[in-house]
Amino acid sequence: MDLSNCQDWMSSLPEQLWDIPLTDLAIPGSHDAMSYCLDINSPLVRSESDFLRIMDGLFYCLTRPTIFKWSTTQVQCLA
Incomplete structure (x- = not known):
């Protein structure tokens, strides 16, 4: 497989x-795409454990x- 152009x-x-x-299929990608917009004040989601919320x-x-x-594992926008 030619890895020089991976868009296709x-x-x-x-x-x-x-x-x-x-x-x-195991498709490569980011498990947390779009996490670049998190900040330290982002709310915890409801599904977080009670222990973590306490x-x-x-x-x-x-x-x-x-x-x-x-x-946060990426610091730049995907656009």
Whole structure:
């Protein structure tokens, strides 16, 4: 596979993968695309654990920088 131009990489899939549903393929990408817009004051989502929300309420100055650091893995816009 030619890796010099990856914008059309799916057209280069081996023939044995053509009929496999997309849901069964491992597709490269970012698990947290668009996380560049997070900031230290971004709210926790409802699905976060109760423990994390309690810790955030008690130790905001410690938990927020940690959550922010773990959540943000890209610093630039995709556009």
